[in-house]
Amino acid sequence: MITARYGIGKRKWYNTNMPIKVLPTDVASKIAAGEVVERPASVVKELLDNSLDAGATNIAVEVQGGGVRLIRVVDNGVGIPPEEVDIAFERFATSKVETTDDLESISSLGFRGEALPSIAAVAEVTMVTRSKGELGGTFLNIKDSAVVEKAKRGCPLGTTVTVRNLFRSFPARLKFLKSTATENGHISQIVTQYSLAFPEVRFVLIVDGRTTFRSPGKDSLREALGVVYGAENAKSLLAVEAGDGNEDPLLPHITGFVSPPSFTRATRGYMSFFVNRRWVQNRMLPYALEEAYRGLLVTGRHPVAVINIALPPQDVDVNVHPAKSEVRFRHERDVFTAVQMAVRDTLVAQAPIPTLETLYQSQPAPAPSTGPLITSDAGAQATSAMSPVATPPPVAPAVGLLPILRVVGQVASTYIIAEGPDGMYLIDQHAAHERVLFERIRDQRQRRAVEVQGMLQPVPVELTVRQQELLEMHGEALAEYGFDIEHFGERTCLVRSVPAMLRGQNVAQSLTELLDFVGEGAKSDWREGIAVSLACHSAVLAGQVLSHDEMQDLIRQLERTSNPKHCPHGRPTMIHLSAAQLEKGFGRR
Amino acid sequence: MKVSCSQEDLSKGLAVVGRAVATRAVLPITNNVLLATEGSQLKLAATNLEIATSCWIAANVEKEGTLTVPARLLTDFVNSLPSGQIEMTLPARSKSLELKCARYDARISGLDAADFPAIPTIEDGIKVTVKPDALRLAINQVVFAAASEESRPVLTGVYTDFDGDQLTFAAADGFRLAVHTMSLDAAIKEKMAVIIPARSLNELGRLLGDQEEPLEVTVNSQRSQVLFKMSGVEMVSQLIQGTFPNYDQLIPQSYSTRAVIKLSDFLVATRSASIFARDGSGIVRLQIMPKDGSGKIDISARAEEIGDNLGEIDATVEGEEAKIAFNSKYLLDVLQVITEKEVALETTSSSSPGLIRPVGNDKYLHVVMPMFVQW
Numbered sequence: 001m002i003t004a005r006y007g008i009g010k011r012k013w014y015n016t017n018m019p020i021k022v023l024p025t026d027v028a029s030k031i032a033a034g035e036v037v038e039r040p041a042s043v044v045k046e047l048l049d050n051s052l053d054a055g056a057t058n059i060a061v062e063v064q065g066g067g068v069r070l071i072r073v074v075d076n077g078v079g080i081p082p083e084e085v086d087i088a089f090e091r092f093a094t095s096k097v098e099t100t101d102d103l104e105s106i107s108s109l110g111f112r113g114e115a116l117p118s119i120a121a122v123a124e125v126t127m128v129t130r131s132k133g134e135l136g137g138t139f140l141n142i143k144d145s146a147v148v149e150k151a152k153r154g155c156p157l158g159t160t161v162t163v164r165n166l167f168r169s170f171p172a173r174l175k176f177l178k179s180t181a182t183e184n185g186h187i188s189q190i191v192t193q194y195s196l197a198f199p200e201v202r203f204v205l206i207v208d209g210r211t212t213f214r215s216p217g218k219d220s221l222r223e224a225l226g227v228v229y230g231a232e233n234a235k236s237l238l239a240v241e242a243g244d245g246n247e248d249p250l251l252p253h254i255t256g257f258v259s260p261p262s263f264t265r266a267t268r269g270y271m272s273f274f275v276n277r278r279w280v281q282n283r284m285l286p287y288a289l290e291e292a293y294r295g296l297l298v299t300g301r302h303p304v305a306v307i308n309i310a311l312p313p314q315d316v317d318v319n320v321h322p323a324k325s326e327v328r329f330r331h332e333r334d335v336f337t338a339v340q341m342a343v344r345d346t347l348v349a350q351a352p353i354p355t356l357e358t359l360y361q362s363q364p365a366p367a368p369s370t371g372p373l374i375t376s377d378a379g380a381q382a383t384s385a386m387s388p389v390a391t392p393p394p395v396a397p398a399v400g401l402l403p404i405l406r407v408v409g410q411v412a413s414t415y416i417i418a419e420g421p422d423g424m425y426l427i428d429q430h431a432a433h434e435r436v437l438f439e440r441i442r443d444q445r446q447r448r449a450v451e452v453q454g455m456l457q458p459v460p461v462e463l464t465v466r467q468q469e470l471l472e473m474h475g476e477a478l479a480e481y482g483f484d485i486e487h488f489g490e491r492t493c494l495v496r497s498v499p500a501m502l503r504g505q506n507v508a509q510s511l512t513e514l515l516d517f518v519g520e521g522a523k524s525d526w527r528e529g530i531a532v533s534l535a536c537h538s539a540v541l542a543g544q545v546l547s548h549d550e551m552q553d554l555i556r557q558l559e560r561t562s563n564p565k566h567c568p569h570g571r572p573t574m575i576h577l578s579a580a581q582l583e584k585g586f587g588r589r
Numbered sequence: 590m591k592v593s594c595s596q597e598d599l600s601k602g603l604a605v606v607g608r609a610v611a612t613r614a615v616l617p618i619t620n621n622v623l624l625a626t627e628g629s630q631l632k633l634a635a636t637n638l639e640i641a642t643s644c645w646i647a648a649n650v651e652k653e654g655t656l657t658v659p660a661r662l663l664t665d666f667v668n669s670l671p672s673g674q675i676e677m678t679l680p681a682r683s684k685s686l687e688l689k690c691a692r693y694d695a696r697i698s699g700l701d702a703a704d705f706p707a708i709p710t711i712e713d714g715i716k717v718t719v720k721p722d723a724l725r726l727a728i729n730q731v732v733f734a735a736a737s738e739e740s741r742p743v744l745t746g747v748y749t750d751f752d753g754d755q756l757t758f759a760a761a762d763g764f765r766l767a768v769h770t771m772s773l774d775a776a777i778k779e780k781m782a783v784i785i786p787a788r789s790l791n792e793l794g795r796l797l798g799d800q801e802e803p804l805e806v807t808v809n810s811q812r813s814q815v816l817f818k819m820s821g822v823e824m825v826s827q828l829i830q831g832t833f834p835n836y837d838q839l840i841p842q843s844y845s846t847r848a849v850i851k852l853s854d855f856l857v858a859t860r861s862a863s864i865f866a867r868d869g870s871g872i873v874r875l876q877i878m879p880k881d882g883s884g885k886i887d888i889s890a891r892a893e894e895i896g897d898n899l900g901e902i903d904a905t906v907e908g909e910e911a912k913i914a915f916n917s918k919y920l921l922d923v924l925q926v927i928t929e930k931e932v933a934l935e936t937t938s939s940s941s942p943g944l945i946r947p948v949g950n951d952k953y954l955h956v957v958m959p960m961f962v963q964w
Contacts (some may be wrong), residue, residue, distance in 0.1 A: 440869075443893075449963045450871055451870040451962060452960060452961035452962070453764060453870070453916065453958065453960050453961075454764075454940060454942075454958040454959055454960065454961060455763055455764065455953075455958060456761065456765060456839055457763055457764060457834060497961060500916070500960055501870065503764065503870070503916070504737065507763070
């Protein structure tokens with residue numbers, strides 16, 4: 001019998017004959033500590049929270065042996081007065097919260113009063129601290145949660161906490177730690193993320209005696225980003241600006257930086273979210289961000305972003321987990337929308353046309369020795385970083401507007417060469433036409449005025465089982481686009497009318513490919529997928545020779561679209577070779 | 590080979606066969622033109638494997654011979670020469686054709702004529718004789734309705750039906766159908782239908798341009814090729830194999846509104862509407878309004894955020910008021926090939942096919958599917 005087998009199986013794991021009793025304090029505190037201190041990086045995080053809550057402007061983090069041998073955090077914060085030092089290591093001791101009401105609106109990073117005692121439960125901790133007005137500092141040595149030494153000691157203003165031999169008395173946890181390099185990676189991730197949340201604080205990270213990270217501490221997020229992601233990359237990031245400052249203070253307020261669609265990474269690991277300056281993990285936020293990029297990024301590429309969300313403390317619950325990296329929002333939908341809208345607005349307004357340089361950069365890991373042209377480009381880039389002329393202040397162009405373009409010719413029957421006020425533009429004729437058609441069919445559907453061409457004779461289309469299912473599921477959406485499709489025996493359908501756009505195309509092929517396209521992956525918006533696929537099938541192909549008038553007409557139509565710089569799949573429609581780049585390339589400058 | 594001919598004749602002959610020269614050839618020799626002496630004539634031939642065109646020009650043959658040379662090179666060179674006699678010599682065991690005209694000399698490397706694809710010869714089969722003008726009109730009125738997209742190969746061809754003394758051409762691309770019937774001077778005994786590629790008929794229409802004598806059309810007994818024999822020019826085309834859809838059922842048998850319109854009015858109004866239709870999908874809206882035995886048609890188009898237009902033309906309308914929208918290109922395509930002064934437009938509803946036919950001529954009809962629009 002199954003239940004019996006379960007019973008026997010269970011008994012293998014623990015002895016039910018043990019009586020129930022209250023755990024001894026040391027066991028209980030170690031279990032609690034396990035929740036807070038999961039790995040060395042958690043210690044660093046807790047100590048950084050304390051330092052920042054103490055108003056530090058300079059924080060040095062030193063780690064050795066992946067943080068297991070040593071973690072030392074030195075800050076110049078307000079310090080702890082001598083009479084409070086002892087109690088700081090008591091469980092649930094905190095200066096940050098007094099009543100339960102305070103929990104409703106937490107504005108400090110720490111509040112649970114668990115950090116120091118938790119750390120002290122799993123490691124040897126020493127602390128030197130001096131608060132303002134004290135002549136000398138206090139030294140405290142704690143082993144196994146007990147103060148073993150307390151003395152007066154001279155020290156600068158602020159607090160230094162040193163954590164040694166982490167998890168030595170906790171071999172189970174030690175066993176599950178990853179390699180030193182991995183743990184160092186986690187620590188460095190924490191410090192860099194904090195440097196983005198607190199650009200005004202100067203963070204230094206010393207790993208095994210080597211300074212690996214130093215944030216500028218100049219209260220400029222862009223400069224902080226420059227250190228984390230590289231100066232050139234940081235320069236290309238687009239500022240997510242707050243509105244005019246008049247909006248409702250109760251609504252989420254979004255600031256930060258996001259990457260232009262030309263600058264992407266292959267993982268989601270480059271999106272940082274801060275809620276009231278607390279670095280948080282939340283499933284919904286990256287989703288909101290990527291939604292804002294919809295139609296701008298190629299599948300499998302992810303943006304780089306730092307998003308600060310400011311909202312009233314009572315609207316966010318950080319007390320979900322002792323580590324405090326998870327948060328819950330009272331009005332999750334509002335936060336989602338705010339993030340998405342703010343980022344989308346930024347992208348639409350500011351996204352620059354990719355230049356040849358950014359295209360080279362976004363290639364994954366270019367070989368160190370590329371062709372001579374690219375090398376000279378890279379050189380030009382380095383000089384351009386210094387020359388004030390080449391780095392114009394970011395001007396936000398009017399939404400959607402393209403520069404006035406004059407058609408020069410066509411390359412490889414695929415790209416239109418056009419001249420604009422600042423150099424040369426190469427326009428992908430297929431991508432550009434796709435954008436035009438996509439917006440046309442989308443608008444037609446929204447106005448319920450899709451242009452439909454009837455078939456004189458219905459076209460029979462053979463479908464796979466999967467395509468048939470998709471057709472049944474989404475027949476209504478297809479009808480909105482002008483498809484009149486009728487079942488005709490098993491796995492065959494008759495198409496009686498098609499969107500006028502598809503006239504002259506292979507109807508059967510277009511329909512089956514459309515079903516395949518919208519069927520792959522989980523499309524959140526089927527209707528948009530149909531529009532994308534229709535535009536793709538109807539657009540002029542690469543390799544098609546266009547007359548001068550056709551090219552001029554295409555550009556004119558592209559100008560009228562709301563997002564002329566990207567095709568609906570997210571690829572760029574054009575790249576820009578500026579007059580300055582041309583001059584440099586030819587050695588005129 | 591040693592042969593001479595006039596520059597004009599050679600230039601004209603090369604132009605005739607030039608269109609049959611393959612452009613992006615899998616078989617490189619099909620980029621060449623075949624030169625061969627035949628009696629007192631010089632034969633020029635080219636093929637792209639779908640069609641083969643041969644042309645004979647008067648020549649003074651001193652020594653027989655044959656060779657193929659790059660068509661483009663020879664044509665361009667001959668066209669650049671002054672008028673006069675051109676002497677072409679192919680020395681024995683050589684592949685290099687020597688040309689001499691006035692004080693110009695050239696040598697063109699060629700390829701062996703034995704490697705050139707055989708130009709099909711059609712001796713037996715079903716033969717009819719047609720007048721070039723009548724055939725040209727039929728081609729004009731039908732070929733444009735064939736499909737340009739190749740998903741259904743039979744639709745890229747023109748259905749050609751030989752039945753007694755009637756020769757019928759029909760083409761359809763899924764949105765429209767054009768049917769032209771012509772009478773033959775002599776009836777044939779056997780009933781037969783083949784599908785001729787629209788491209789071949791287009792090319793034939795071009796070749797018919799300067800023909801005055803009746804031409805012979807012969808379908809071989811395997812029904813795989815058709816020969817058009819004109820004076821001094823022959824064209825052979827492969828036929829498309831397959832079954833052409835039964836188009837009779839696509840022709841509406843009745844109507845609820847019939848408008849008789851002056852063709853020139855209809856054309857002008859459609860053209861001006863097509864300018865506004867250009868930005869969208871080319872939608873031209875027709876509103877047919879009867880009024881005491883006569884009536885009018887409003888032809889309009891609009892482009893979102895750009896503008897709109899409306900043209901009003903007189904028509905004799907019988908039946909009820911009707912609204913129907915067409916693609917302007919489809920409408921212009923058919924109106925431009927009708928030669929009569931008046932046309933009739935017959936409709937039953939705004940979502941069923943419209944029928945256009947010249948008034949006083951039941952040899953041509955055109956069916957076009959409307960576009961479904963918001964009125």
